[in-house]
Every structure is written in C-alpha cells, then in structure tokens.
Amino acid sequence: ASNKYRAWFTGMAPIDKTRIIVGVMIDEPSDGVYFGGLAAAPVFSEVVQQTLRMMNVPPDLAVKPLVTTQGVDESF
Known part of the structure; x- marks a missing residue:
C-alpha cells in the first residue's frame, strides 16, 4: 500500500580504513518518523x-x- 514506509540508512566505519559496512532497514517505522x-x-x-x-x-x-542552534520556523 502507498501509506507504508521503510526507513533506510547505510554507512561504513571507520572512515580512514573501512572495516565494516552496515545497512539498517526499519519496516513500517512508527510515530510518524x-x-x-x-x-x-x-x-x-x-x-x-x-x-x-x-x-x-x-x-x-x-x-x-x-553544535545546536535555536531558531524559529519560518513559512515561505
């Protein structure tokens, strides 16, 4: 269905001399995230x-x- 999501993230570590590559997939993540x-x-x-x-x-x-910054959302 079109209202179902999968969240993906892939990466490698360490950057200088890569030893591992990891992929994470979360099927139908909750809480609108x-x-x-x-x-x-x-x-x-x-x-x-x-x-x-x-x-x-x-x-x-x-x-x-x-570094964290505080700001106000603006509408465009």
Whole structure:
C-alpha cells in the first residue's frame, strides 16, 4: 500500500580504513518518523559503535561536540 514506509540508512566505519559496512532497514517505522536519518540512523550508530568496540578498532577522527542552534520556523 502507498501509506507504508521503510526507513533506510547505510554507512561504513571507520572512515580512514573501512572495516565494516552496515545497512539498517526499519519496516513500517512508527510515530510518524519514517526518514532514514531519523528512524534508522540511531540504530546504525549504536550497532557501529558496539561493533567497533568489540573489534578493538579505535576512532579515526576526534569526536567534536554537536553544535545546536535555536531558531524559529519560518513559512515561505
């Protein structure tokens, strides 16, 4: 049916010397969150972090804190 969604996210890690490639697909994500970056990327992140930790692969880039901004949505 046209009202059903699948959220996808794929990636590889670490970036410098790739050791794993992971794909995550969530069939019919709930709560109106159906974009891959919102529904599947958090699962990808957790899987990759745990897998690299178990493989004793160190991070290849320094982790920088996320920058958050506050703003007002505008209508165009």
